Each structure stands twice: as structure tokens, then as C-alpha cells.
Amino acid sequence: MKLHSLALVLVVYFSIPSFAKQCLENRGAMDFGSGTTKVLAVRVDVCQKKILKVLFEDRLAISFNEAFEKSADHKIPEKFWQEALPRIQVSVDKLRAQEIKKIDAVATAVFRNAKNGQEVIAQMAKALGIPIQIISQDQEAELGFWSVLAFKSWSPQEASMVVWDIGGGSMQMFSWNKGHPQIFRGHLASVSFKNEILKVLQFKNPQEVSSPNPIGHNREAAIQLAKNHAVLNVPPFFKNLKPETKWMGIGGVLSMSIQKQVQRNSTQFTAEELAQTLKDRAVLSDTQIEGDYKISEVSNLALVLGYMQALHIPSVETVPAALGQGLVYKKLNLK
Structure with missing residues (x-):
């Protein structure tokens, strides 16, 4: 009986680290804002529903809204976003280097307002290999x-x-x-x-x-x-x-x-x-x-x-x- 109890204790003891490890994931997020594009990698505990620490963070000053406000046709100029892509790609590569399980990305105001906002985001998503959702202002x-x-x-x-x-x-x-x-x-x-x-x-x-x-x-x-x-x-x-x-x-x-x-x-x-x-x-x-x-x-x-x-x-x-x-x-x- 004592041997059986000891074996049970040992099984529980050695299974705890394994279970805890199963709870840990690295997740990524991107926010394509009107003036800044933010890139984030975090370690999360899906069991405790917590963000444990930031693994990587980057903020890119990309003034989509300034370019949009200056355009006569109420569009984000193709030349502008095409020139911004390589900078974003560098950050995305660093994000993926964190062994990310999942990347969620959202785009905000300027992409809601620009006539070609949906088109620009679709092309950027394809180039970066990341699904990007244009969210409403309530979201x-x-x-x-x-x-x-x-x-x-x-x-x-x-x-x-x-x-x-x-x-x-x-x-x-x-x-x-x-x-x-x-x-x-x-x-x-x-x-x-x-x-x-x-x-x-x-x-x-x-x-x-x-x-x-x-x-x-x-x-x-x-x-x-x-x-x-x-x-x-x-x-x-x-x-x-x-x-x-x-x-x-x-x-x-x-x-x-x-x-x-x-x-x-x-x-x-x-x-x-x-x-x-x-x-x-x-x-x-x-x-x-x-x-x-x-x-x-x-x-x-x-x-x-x-x-x-x-x-x-x-x-x-x-x-x-x-x-x-x-x-x-x-x-x-x-x-």
C-alpha cells in the first residue's frame, strides 16, 4: 500500500511540470494603426488565462493617416504602403522568430476611412502571410x-x-x-x-x-x-x-x-x-x-x-x- 501511494505521489509530482508546460504558448499580435504599426510577441498561460511576459515588441512610425489626409482621391497612396512593407516585414520576421503559435492582426481607423482601405490591407496581408482584420470603432x-x-x-x-x-x-x-x-x-x-x-x-x-x-x-x-x-x-x-x-x-x-x-x-x-x-x-x-x-x-x-x-x-x-x-x-x- 505504501509503495502504491509513493508511486502515485511520484507520478503526480513529475506530471506537474509537464502539465504546466502544456499551458504555455507564445502568441503574436499586430496592430496596423493610423500612425504607428505595433508588433507584439507574448508568452501566455492558457490555463490561468494570463499574459506572463512580453517576448518582443516593436513600434514602427508609419503615418498611413498623414498620407491618406494628403491624398486628393481619399486613398492611401500605393507608393506609400509599398515602401512601408519592407520595414513591416523585418518586424514580422522577428515576431516569427519567437516560435509563435498564432498571430492575430487588426487594422484601425485609416483603413476604415480610406476608399482603398480593404484593398490595401488585403494586399499587405498576402505579402506578409498574416490574416489582418479591419475592425470597427466599437471593436x-x-x-x-x-x-x-x-x-x-x-x-x-x-x-x-x-x-x-x-x-x-x-x-x-x-x-x-x-x-x-x-x-x-x-x-x-x-x-x-x-x-x-x-x-x-x-x-x-x-x-x-x-x-x-x-x-x-x-x-x-x-x-x-x-x-x-x-x-x-x-x-x-x-x-x-x-x-x-x-x-x-x-x-x-x-x-x-x-x-x-x-x-x-x-x-x-x-x-x-x-x-x-x-x-x-x-x-x-x-x-x-x-x-x-x-x-x-x-x-x-x-x-x-x-x-x-x-x-x-x-x-x-x-x-x-x-x-x-x-x-x-x-x-x-x-x-
Whole structure:
């Protein structure tokens, strides 16, 4: 009997590592955004439904939306996306080198809006050997929510917050209220707002001029432009939230552009800090601004500040999570 019990214990003991190993997978995700293409490889535990660690991550500054906004035919120029393909392929090769079991890829606003968006994505998917799905704005908003859950290791039930996502071509707000999703589907984003400043405040043609910098004396008017848009377009649910509501900022504008300009080593910024940063940086020209997105860095500050003032948002906590994390985490948890 003792020998039988010992044998059983040994079988269980040595089978645990084997079972645990069966739970582990490497998964990949790609997010073809309007201004940035994100590539991600993660190790997941399919049994515990968790993302364990990031194996590889890349962010490619590919301004599909800027190219689209400059086109006269409302298309993404073929020359532009063809030239971007080799850069994307390099990242895809690095992704596959992580022994990925499955790659999920989504495309967002610019591919929804461009006349040839479906065609471009189909050709890129064929060239890269990866299925790519153009998702709706509601799906994009929900994936943003899941990306915060993934980063924070929260379950949907314990998350009481608004997830605010601003990219190159669209803006989303997502929250749950009494079991129902609340979504703001905004079309004013980094590139479109920068172009509004050029057209409305500086009387310039965005198809001929790319940058509004220095914004200078147009600073207050730019803030008001964003405030007006928020007042006219944001649903009452988001306007009437309690002051203590937790606002989580994701996406290239909030978690990257704004956070780095206001306070690089922090994960939060206030409306007051944002206002001071805009005042300091409104005088800068393109040559004085660093990075791949210099033409929209300062206008991003005005866009976010205008919205924060209109919606009475005192502060935003930023999360460096992308839709890729949300894509993987949602699929893990909804199996």
C-alpha cells in the first residue's frame, strides 16, 4: 500500500511540470494603426488565462493617416504602403522568430476611412502571410479596454474606469455602466486635429503644409477648438461622470506623446501640468522637437487639454498598452 501511494505521489509530482508546460504558448499580435504599426510577441498561460511576459515588441512610425489626409482621391497612396512593407516585414520576421503559435492582426481607423482601405490591407496581408482584420470603432474601443485589463491583470468585473484611446485617426472612450458598454466614437484625433489647426486657425492647406509648428499665439484658440468638439460630440454619459472617476489613457497620443512631454518618468498627468507644458512648448518649431511625430506633438497637447477641460477630467493615468495586448488577453478570457 505504501509503495502504491509513493508511486502515485511520484507520478503526480513529475506530471506537474509537464502539465504546466502544456499551458504555455507564445502568441503574436499586430496592430496596423493610423500612425504607428505595433508588433507584439507574448508568452501566455492558457490555463490561468494570463499574459506572463512580453517576448518582443516593436513600434514602427508609419503615418498611413498623414498620407491618406494628403491624398486628393481619399486613398492611401500605393507608393506609400509599398515602401512601408519592407520595414513591416523585418518586424514580422522577428515576431516569427519567437516560435509563435498564432498571430492575430487588426487594422484601425485609416483603413476604415480610406476608399482603398480593404484593398490595401488585403494586399499587405498576402505579402506578409498574416490574416489582418479591419475592425470597427466599437471593436477598437473594446480592445483598448481589454488592453488595460491585460496590463493591470484585472478581470472585467473589477474594472471601474473609462479607457480613453487617441491615435492618429480616431478617438475612443469606453466604459461599462450597469452591464452595458458606453462608447464614444470620435473622429478628431492626432492628425485630423493638427490639420484643423492648419485650416481653421492658420489658413493653410494641410495637403501642402504638414506642420502647424510653432503654434504660438494660436495656443488658446487650439484648446478652444478641442473643447468645442468635445462639448458638441461626447455623449452625456462621459460628461456627467463623478470627479473621482478613474481615466486610463492608452494609445500613441496619451500614453506616449502626452506622458513623455509632460512628465517622462511618470504614469499620470494633470490638467494643470498639461496646460503648463503646452504653454512652454507652443513656441517650438519642428527643428526644436525630437522624435518621429514632431509635426503633431504640440497639437496633441492642445487636443487633450481641450477635452480634459470640457469634460472636467482632473487627471489621467497612462498605461503603455496597445491593442495587441487586448487582442491576446480577450481571446484568452473569452474562450
